[in-house]
Amino acid sequence: MTDGANAAAGGEVVLRMEGINKAFPGVQALSNMTLDLRHGEVHAVCGENGAGKSTLMKLITGVYQPDSGTMTLNGERLVVRNPNDAYAKGIAIIFQETSLFPELTILENIFMGHELTRPLPGLGRFARRLDYGSMRTKAGEIFGRLGMALDLEARVTDLSVAVKQMVEIAKALSFDSRILILDEPTAALTSKEVDTLFDTIRRLKAHGVSMLYISHRLDEIFQIADRVTVIRDGEFVSTEQVGRVTRDRLVSWMVGRTLHNLYPKEDVPIGEVVLEARGIRQKGVLDGVDLTLRRGEILGLSGLAGAGRTELALVLCGLSRPDAGEIRVDGQRHAIHSYREAMERGIVYVSEDRQKYGLVVPMTVAENVTLPLLRRISSAFGLVDVGREQEITRSYVESLSIKTPGGDFVVSNLSGGNQQKVSVAKALATEPRILILDEPTRGVDVGAKSEIHRIISDLARQGKAIIMISSDLPEVLGMSDRVLVMKNGRKQGELERGALTQESILHMAL
Amino acid sequence: MSTERVRSAPRFRITYQTALLTLMVVLVLVFGLIEPVFFQPDVLFDVTSIVGEIGIMALAMTFIITTGGIDLSVGYILQFAAIVFGVTFTATGSLPLAILLAVLCGAACGLVNGAIIAGTRIPPLVTTLATMNLFRGLSFIIAGTESYAGFPEGFKKLSTTLVFGVVPIQFFYFLALFLIFHLFFVRGSLGRILRGIGYNEPALIFSGLRTKRTLLLIYTLSGVMCGLAALVYLGRLSSAKTSMGNDLNLQVITAVVLGGTSIMGGVGSVAGTFIGVLIIGILRKGFTLLNLSGNIFNFTLGLTLIVALVVFAALEERKKVSGARMRAQVRSAPVGPPDRAAPRGEAGRAPGEISKVQ
Amino acid sequence: MGRKRIVTRESMLGTIVAAFMLFLALSTNFGTVSGLYSMMLDVSPTIVGAIALSLLIFTGNIDISAGTILGFVGFTAAALAKAGYPAVVFMSAGLLVGVLLAGLNGWIIVAFRVPSIVVTLATNMVHIGFYVTFLPNAGWVLNLSRSFTWLGQGRFFGVVPYIFVIALLVAAVTIWIARYTQFGKTLYAVGGNRQAAIYAGIDPDRTVLKVYLLEGLLLGVAGILKATTANRLMPSVFQGREMIFIAAAVVGGVNIMGGSGKLLGAVFGALLVYMLSITMIYMGFQDYFQFALQGVLILVAVFITVTDFTALRRRFAGALARGGP
Numbered sequence A: 001m002t003d004g005a006n007a008a009a010g011g012e013v014v015l016r017m018e019g020i021n022k023a024f025p026g027v028q029a030l031s032n033m034t035l036d037l038r039h040g041e042v043h044a045v046c047g048e049n050g051a052g053k054s055t056l057m058k059l060i061t062g063v064y065q066p067d068s069g070t071m072t073l074n075g076e077r078l079v080v081r082n083p084n085d086a087y088a089k090g091i092a093i094i095f096q097e098t099s100l101f102p103e104l105t106i107l108e109n110i111f112m113g114h115e116l117t118r119p120l121p122g123l124g125r126f127a128r129r130l131d132y133g134s135m136r137t138k139a140g141e142i143f144g145r146l147g148m149a150l151d152l153e154a155r156v157t158d159l160s161v162a163v164k165q166m167v168e169i170a171k172a173l174s175f176d177s178r179i180l181i182l183d184e185p186t187a188a189l190t191s192k193e194v195d196t197l198f199d200t201i202r203r204l205k206a207h208g209v210s211m212l213y214i215s216h217r218l219d220e221i222f223q224i225a226d227r228v229t230v231i232r233d234g235e236f237v238s239t240e241q242v243g244r245v246t247r248d249r250l251v252s253w254m255v256g257r258t259l260h261n262l263y264p265k266e267d268v269p270i271g272e273v274v275l276e277a278r279g280i281r282q283k284g285v286l287d288g289v290d291l292t293l294r295r296g297e298i299l300g301l302s303g304l305a306g307a308g309r310t311e312l313a314l315v316l317c318g319l320s321r322p323d324a325g326e327i328r329v330d331g332q333r334h335a336i337h338s339y340r341e342a343m344e345r346g347i348v349y350v351s352e353d354r355q356k357y358g359l360v361v362p363m364t365v366a367e368n369v370t371l372p373l374l375r376r377i378s379s380a381f382g383l384v385d386v387g388r389e390q391e392i393t394r395s396y397v398e399s400l401s402i403k404t405p406g407g408d409f410v411v412s413n414l415s416g417g418n419q420q421k422v423s424v425a426k427a428l429a430t431e432p433r434i435l436i437l438d439e440p441t442r443g444v445d446v447g448a449k450s451e452i453h454r455i456i457s458d459l460a461r462q463g464k465a466i467i468m469i470s471s472d473l474p475e476v477l478g479m480s481d482r483v484l485v486m487k488n489g490r491k492q493g494e495l496e497r498g499a500l501t502q503e504s505i506l507h508m509a510l
Numbered sequence B: 001m002s003t004e005r006v007r008s009a010p011r012f013r014i015t016y017q018t019a020l021l022t023l024m025v026v027l028v029l030v031f032g033l034i035e036p037v038f039f040q041p042d043v044l045f046d047v048t049s050i051v052g053e054i055g056i057m058a059l060a061m062t063f064i065i066t067t068g069g070i071d072l073s074v075g076y077i078l079q080f081a082a083i084v085f086g087v088t089f090t091a092t093g094s095l096p097l098a099i100l101l102a103v104l105c106g107a108a109c110g111l112v113n114g115a116i117i118a119g120t121r122i123p124p125l126v127t128t129l130a131t132m133n134l135f136r137g138l139s140f141i142i143a144g145t146e147s148y149a150g151f152p153e154g155f156k157k158l159s160t161t162l163v164f165g166v167v168p169i170q171f172f173y174f175l176a177l178f179l180i181f182h183l184f185f186v187r188g189s190l191g192r193i194l195r196g197i198g199y200n201e202p203a204l205i206f207s208g209l210r211t212k213r214t215l216l217l218i219y220t221l222s223g224v225m226c227g228l229a230a231l232v233y234l235g236r237l238s239s240a241k242t243s244m245g246n247d248l249n250l251q252v253i254t255a256v257v258l259g260g261t262s263i264m265g266g267v268g269s270v271a272g273t274f275i276g277v278l279i280i281g282i283l284r285k286g287f288t289l290l291n292l293s294g295n296i297f298n299f300t301l302g303l304t305l306i307v308a309l310v311v312f313a314a315l316e317e318r319k320k321v322s323g324a325r326m327r328a329q330v331r332s333a334p335v336g337p338p339d340r341a342a343p344r345g346e347a348g349r350a351p352g353e354i355s356k357v358q
Numbered sequence C: 001m002g003r004k005r006i007v008t009r010e011s012m013l014g015t016i017v018a019a020f021m022l023f024l025a026l027s028t029n030f031g032t033v034s035g036l037y038s039m040m041l042d043v044s045p046t047i048v049g050a051i052a053l054s055l056l057i058f059t060g061n062i063d064i065s066a067g068t069i070l071g072f073v074g075f076t077a078a079a080l081a082k083a084g085y086p087a088v089v090f091m092s093a094g095l096l097v098g099v100l101l102a103g104l105n106g107w108i109i110v111a112f113r114v115p116s117i118v119v120t121l122a123t124n125m126v127h128i129g130f131y132v133t134f135l136p137n138a139g140w141v142l143n144l145s146r147s148f149t150w151l152g153q154g155r156f157f158g159v160v161p162y163i164f165v166i167a168l169l170v171a172a173v174t175i176w177i178a179r180y181t182q183f184g185k186t187l188y189a190v191g192g193n194r195q196a197a198i199y200a201g202i203d204p205d206r207t208v209l210k211v212y213l214l215e216g217l218l219l220g221v222a223g224i225l226k227a228t229t230a231n232r233l234m235p236s237v238f239q240g241r242e243m244i245f246i247a248a249a250v251v252g253g254v255n256i257m258g259g260s261g262k263l264l265g266a267v268f269g270a271l272l273v274y275m276l277s278i279t280m281i282y283m284g285f286q287d288y289f290q291f292a293l294q295g296v297l298i299l300v301a302v303f304i305t306v307t308d309f310t311a312l313r314r315r316f317a318g319a320l321a322r323g324g325p
Helices: A053-060 A083-088 A106-111 A132-146 A161-174 A191-206 A218-224 A247-255 A309-316 A339-344 A354-358 A365-369 A371-377 A386-399 A416-428 A446-461 A473-479 A502-509 B002-008 B011-034 B041-050 B052-066 B074-092 B095-119 B124-143 B153-160 B169-186 B189-205 B211-237 B248-258 B270-289 B294-332 C009-027 C033-058 C066-082 C087-112 C116-134 C146-153 C162-180 C182-192 C194-199 C204-227 C241-251 C263-282 C289-306 C309-314
Strands: A013-024 A027-038 A042-046 A068-073 A091-094 A117-119 A128-130 A179-183 A210-214 A227-232 A235-241 A273-282 A286-294 A298-303 A324-329 A347-350 A434-438 A465-469 A482-487 A490-496
Touching: A013 A053, A027 A042, A027 A053, A027 A210, A027 A227, A042 A053, A042 A218, A053 A091, A053 A179, A053 A210, A083 A091, A091 A161, A106 A132, A106 A161, A128 C162, A132 A161, A132 A191, A161 A191, A191 A210, A191 A218, A218 A247, A227 A247, A235 A247, A247 A502, A273 A309, A286 A309, A286 A465, A298 A309, A298 A446, A298 A473, A298 A502, A309 A324, A309 A347, A309 A434, A309 A465, A339 A347, A347 A416, A354 A416, A354 B189, A365 A371, A365 A386, A365 A416, A371 A386, A371 A416, A371 B189, A386 A416, A416 A434, A416 A446, A446 A465, A446 A473, A465 A473, A473 A502, A482 A502, A490 A502, B011 B270, B041 B052, B041 B169, B041 B270, B052 B074, B052 B169, B052 B189, B052 B211, B052 B248, B052 B270, B074 B095, B074 B124, B074 B211, B074 B248, B095 B124, B095 B211, B124 C241, B124 C289, B153 B211, B169 B189, B169 B211, B169 B270, B189 B211, B248 B270, B248 B294, B248 C116, B270 B294, B294 C087, B294 C116, C009 C263, C033 C066, C033 C162, C033 C182, C033 C204, C033 C241, C033 C263, C066 C087, C066 C116, C066 C146, C066 C204, C066 C241, C087 C116, C087 C146, C087 C204, C146 C162, C146 C204, C162 C182, C162 C204, C162 C263, C182 C194, C182 C204, C194 C204, C241 C263, C241 C289, C263 C289
Parallel strands: A027 A235, A042 A210, A042 A227, A091 A179, A179 A210, A286 A490, A298 A465, A298 A482, A347 A434, A434 A465
Antiparallel strands: A013 A027, A013 A068, A117 A128, A227 A235, A273 A286, A273 A324, A482 A490
16 A cells, blocks of 8 residues: 555755754754655654654744754755744645634635735725735636645534634645645544545645645555655654565564553452443444453553543543543443543542632632532531641641642642642542543653552552553553454454553554 | 631721721811811711711612622612602601501612512613613602601601710611621621622522522612602601701712722622721711701712722722633633643733733 | 525524514504614614624633723813814724723733733723812813714715714725635634644734724724714713624624624624613513623623533533533
8 A cells, every 4th residue: 555655756855944942941852863754755753642743843943942953954954943934934834723713714714914915906005905816717727736626715613623624734835835735634533534634635646736644544654645754752763665574573663662660550459340331422423332440450452542431431430421422430331421420330530630620729728629529528518628638738748748838838839740649639639439530641750650650550449440541661561461453433343451652552653 | 606607707997997997087177177166076976977878878789899890870769758758747647657657668769679680681880871861750759749747756756865965866777777787797697798798699509599689689678668768758857858868868879988988899798888888877967967968069079989998999800800710710711612731710921911801 | 615694693593684674664653764764773782792702702812891981082072172172183092092992901811811801901990090089070061063973973875874874884894804815714723623723833921902993993993883873972871882792793693701602693693782781671671680681691692602502411420521520
């Protein structure tokens, strides 16, 4: 399936990055990154979650500035100050939705900010009016180049994701962009829509547009790309022509790191089944997922971004309604209509975005931890029993080693790792039996990470059942008893601890 | 008491309330120096009588604004309740019935607000903008341009008695309600829920709390308070007309904002509102003594509100910048899916990104 | 590929308005010359005001001091007219006052990032306080002569008020601006997706400031149109007028959250609101029912715009969208 892939899409280099470094506090996102993009090629960029693909794109489009290193465009030094500057220089990135105006028409969206005008008759230089005629012509021509015909007066909000993407592409082309970056473009598309997209990409190639195609979907890369670059942990691994690599090679490049087995996972007796899900379906997101969870077990939920892991979690804890499927808790079938109900059945969910969904940042540690328990720690009158509150907070601060000067400290002053612990404490406060942790160590420094892992192990030892969603492969490997790999909303496979290797997981995930 | 303040409020707010208190004292001194009669106890205490109704409404308004909402209809709920009282009393001669219906009327209005706000996606602003007209219209419909008077002495006594010969009884109503509201706000679970809703409602839902029910409650409560305030107001002014409600909104909202409750929600202070109400009372009394009309008062009050808003906005902008940066990084993700490697929510900044994000 | 839709919200509104007019004409004395004249006279300032507010609402802002701004405009024009200044002068002055006051609102909102609702709530009161206190006679101007009222009381062919024609002209011009200038597009952009607008190179702050200035100008026009219809001016008459403008806009399909809506819709909305209110008068309800009507109209219209009916059907339980069981 190397469709047009090995025709030496040669030609000069249009964009080159050399020695690019970018660091954020606590994390070196990119080190010594190298990349070159040739004229008219489709160049895939590949790596697991967190490898640095997005940061790379943000550097090219001017959202971030590199700490060091150089970028050149057509041989000349390139500095992109901000996204508008990127557009001006002919570099465009295709978003999925965020940069469109939902209530406006396709035509308006394409030309927003750079509409075509013509002078008003008689007033000449003094006044100009929008020239819908030429805009329609140009838009028609752009869409013609893309091989589609759309009703330009349609409102964007009524369009499907695939068509919205086309509008984004048309928008980029309206700036006469010569370099297009497509970031996981097929994430929300049906296979038919993917075909259309690829068609479009081929046409763009023929018109001399050079493209960076970020994706972890190896099948697609083999279908559409000319060359592929693999990034791992912020470092450049290799660039190769697509015709000259195999899937396995790519996977091993993406993974190839030594595994430090620092994970404090003990072997814990695994008990009876506490949670069972069958045939969970949700339109566009989940396609018939089955899952079993046992007491004392840590089930790793792996897969790439967009595979449906968080969506599954939301269904399991009542925050989202599936279209079909059943959930059994302790063998009994329960329809869970709300998070409250889930909590009452002993299921809690710790969100990956603790700032947004987990914590109330200006409140104190104590207030946050006891938030789910408000009713229990309040008297009949509704007054909070401060003694109980302090007691509960203290016990969690101790057991989770939360570094805070006291329970009365405002959460915003804590480090990321400790904030995460507060988030976990909050979940534990209701004494759940089943915990669903979504990226529990995201944005957490190494020291706190292992502490959180210890906590998770402890919880398993106490007989709780844990689902751990994680994109951190070593973490998944180190902590899980079993791993469930998801892809495209479906359960792609399941692996027991003995058979766990990074390659095996990635093979299923990609 | 001070430890309690440290718990739930950033340090900035403690010093703020102290500053407010100082301002209040300064105002009293200033007015007194210009017009020494101001210092006389009966005059000074009269201050509290004229803000009885504002104060009662402002307490509930504090709860509402803390959740990030607003209730623009309070003045008109009061008007409506007062009219209902007048009509009922004139028609039936029964004081208890009139009182009951007035309070129920307030509750019903508040319930309407609460139901719309909690049950639909119409924002509180638009809702109360619309219901304010609705209630105003309803009060006209019932009363026309008549005014109702002739309320019994006993009723008037409820609002005009002087305790110890000096302190108006309204002050005690206000004080009592203040203590209850304050207690529930600072020490009660309700206070936390309100602040939580104002700052981050999803986080509360993720804790299993029923935020919509709470919202319904506080808007209804506001309606009830307006009903009570109507009674107090009537007792003092002893007539009910359809032009009553108009200036009250401004005074109530100004009192709350002045007291340190943030218009954006998440931060609130009932104690601050208490002081804010007193300050407004002092201003009103002072203006009256200096023979400045009610309209100059409104004018000044409007200016005060603007200044207070601007000052708070500027301060919060600065304080919020680090918080906003963290949250903005989390929310923005304009360029593709979030990069797992870049820490979100750390105090880290991404140079060049911030200027693009509000 | 620009096939224009025939069945748009605006054309539906227009049909409703026409049907309503027909109904009224047949069943009441609305159909008479005097009925039509009253309508045209009354609805003209509302049309302009509704357009003014709509432009603001497109950007996601609001101005509830619009009514009192009208009062100032009226006062300025009337006072200068009474003092003997020619029409050019007193009208320009009126327009200027509108621009300045609305511009002040806009500046505070943009410079200090304070929500427009609260700012304009406060400035509303400041305005009232100001004119009652500082303006001579609390802003009342009596015994205005023809030199002032010729505009408001004049008619074409004895039937069509000058101000109606002016209102329609203003409507035409602003509709053109909204549709055929870049400025018009930026309004929708800022209100629809502020972040995307920034990415498109638009400066939201400048846009908001400009739209308030424009609102001020339009309010100036509306104020003059209204003021010149009578030979006395009482600023209090204008207080609360913004509610009608907002109701008209919202009924006309302008989305209160910003980002969409058509000025033509606002025009129809103004007509519709007017006709609803005279219907109520004909049915025997006094005119303070207007308030209740406006309130209900706003609620219903906003509810329809704001509720995502398909999402309601899918019932995403709890969390992000609506929260609760």
